[in-house]
Amino acid sequence: MKTLLLATALVALSGAAFAQDVVRLGTEGAYPPFNFINDAGEVAGFEREVGDELCKRAALTCEWVTNEWDSIIPNLQSGNYDVIIAGMSITDERDEVIDFSQNYFPPAASAFVGLSADADLKGTVAAQVSTIQAGYVAESGATLLEFATPDETIAAVRNGEAAAVFADKDFLAPIVAESNGELMFVGEEVQLGGGVGLGIRESDTELKDKLNAGIQSMKDDGSLNALIEKYFGPETKKF
Amino acid sequence: MFAACADPKTIEGLTWLSCYLTSGKHLDFYWSFVTVLLLLAVTAPAALAMGFLGASAARSRLLPVSIMGKGYAAVVRGVPDIVFFLFFVIALDQGIEYLKSLAVCADHTWPWQGLEFRVCPEAKVPLGASSAFWHKAYGFGLAVFTFAIVFGAFAANVLYGAMNAVPKAQLETAEAYGMSHGQVFRRILVPQMWVYALPGLSNLWMILIKATPLLFLLGVKDIVYYARELGGSKTQAYEYPHPDWRLWYFLGLLVFYLIFTKVSELVLARLSARLNRGQATAGGEALRKAGS
Numbered sequence: 001m002k003t004l005l006l007a008t009a010l011v012a013l014s015g016a017a018f019a020q021d022v023v024r025l026g027t028e029g030a031y032p033p034f035n036f037i038n039d040a041g042e043v044a045g046f047e048r049e050v051g052d053e054l055c056k057r058a059a060l061t062c063e064w065v066t067n068e069w070d071s072i073i074p075n076l077q078s079g080n081y082d083v084i085i086a087g088m089s090i091t092d093e094r095d096e097v098i099d100f101s102q103n104y105f106p107p108a109a110s111a112f113v114g115l116s117a118d119a120d121l122k123g124t125v126a127a128q129v130s131t132i133q134a135g136y137v138a139e140s141g142a143t144l145l146e147f148a149t150p151d152e153t154i155a156a157v158r159n160g161e162a163a164a165v166f167a168d169k170d171f172l173a174p175i176v177a178e179s180n181g182e183l184m185f186v187g188e189e190v191q192l193g194g195g196v197g198l199g200i201r202e203s204d205t206e207l208k209d210k211l212n213a214g215i216q217s218m219k220d221d222g223s224l225n226a227l228i229e230k231y232f233g234p235e236t237k238k239f
Numbered sequence: 240m241f242a243a244c245a246d247p248k249t250i251e252g253l254t255w256l257s258c259y260l261t262s263g264k265h266l267d268f269y270w271s272f273v274t275v276l277l278l279l280a281v282t283a284p285a286a287l288a289m290g291f292l293g294a295s296a297a298r299s300r301l302l303p304v305s306i307m308g309k310g311y312a313a314v315v316r317g318v319p320d321i322v323f324f325l326f327f328v329i330a331l332d333q334g335i336e337y338l339k340s341l342a343v344c345a346d347h348t349w350p351w352q353g354l355e356f357r358v359c360p361e362a363k364v365p366l367g368a369s370s371a372f373w374h375k376a377y378g379f380g381l382a383v384f385t386f387a388i389v390f391g392a393f394a395a396n397v398l399y400g401a402m403n404a405v406p407k408a409q410l411e412t413a414e415a416y417g418m419s420h421g422q423v424f425r426r427i428l429v430p431q432m433w434v435y436a437l438p439g440l441s442n443l444w445m446i447l448i449k450a451t452p453l454l455f456l457l458g459v460k461d462i463v464y465y466a467r468e469l470g471g472s473k474t475q476a477y478e479y480p481h482p483d484w485r486l487w488y489f490l491g492l493l494v495f496y497l498i499f500t501k502v503s504e505l506v507l508a509r510l511s512a513r514l515n516r517g518q519a520t521a522g523g524e525a526l527r528k529a530g531s
Binding site: 021022029030032033036037038039040041042045061063065067077078079097149151152154155158174175178201202203 | 247262263264266267329332333336352354355356357358360363368371374458467468471472474475476477478479480483485
């Protein structure tokens, strides 16, 4: 029995070793419609389709992994996965520690959402930790209230802990639309970051080139625009 | 799961609820209870074994062994659990991969390059190409190991105290009968120390039950992770949209943990009565008077 088990284990291991190299895609899984865990327990959303298509075009075998947003960059660096595909905006600070592909989502607006039109945007504003929005709020002079997940930032506004939440407009839009008038956009939209790109280790230039070529081909044949329209509606900015 | 659940947005009421509670994600949630129970079932004996080794080492007549045993308990008990879980697991993981890289990689460049940790793909544990199951099993294994080390240190302290609490006269009598040190340890000391160790160990067991949410720090998706993930408000992008229900999910967890600790208390009380029988302790005296 033991030898049988051992033999099965060996076969399984060697089978895995002969398979072609697997690229592991790391995402947060809590940022709809960019990425979320659907009710079947699988990664879904805009980035799931973009990622699968890119892997197909670059002839890579890909596997999806979820990781907390907080530690998503350190875990890329220690090699737990090879690509970050988590609605991450391209910024100079992040570019110092990791590399970015070209953007697969155009530079988008960030917006405030509050319970009323006169919500105090200089008061307490909620944002997700380590996002460009959190950095913006901290510099704006408002009191920044940080949360680990995007969902908690919305909950903080609903229960009055924060006057407003500041996040990607494309993430907030469906939430506002479905809140039956409870939540509304407040104040001006703000342009932040250089669009959303794939995060890759700085030493992984070969993988970066492959993915860049894939994104370019998806931009050229319009399939990327079609996906953006499918998930974010016809009014969203496209390439 | 059921045929009626094919299009969740058209159904309502109880059907909706039954479909919702049997969605794939909920089934993962139910399985995570098994994960937590499995972790406890594996970790408790492992931690006890670590504790036993630590306590025996601390009692050793050889100074280096004794220092090692006492040092282990002192260092691990002194570091906050959360720091230990964050630092130790990353260090352990990278250490394993570094050692493996020495054996299987062709070039031996130092893997810590600036912020990146880089070994050749063959040295990854588990291999990048292995299935998700192996990645999960490896993460679970790291978790068990870390829990065993942390709780082993506390258990070592408890067992060390319990070993010292066994009356010296008994050990000396055994030696007078001509038993060797090993025989005294096995026949007299170990069988009698449990009654002194049990209160401390049962405390540890309760703390271990409550510490399982630390699993999430190690990347193992436990019940707290799923409660937060399932309870968060869901937009129409999901098949089962709903408002913020985290309160209900956490209430469910609260009930689970309370029931679990209550059952543990009952079992531990019986065990304590069993161990106290015939012992010269307050508990043993109470049993004698009750006539059992």
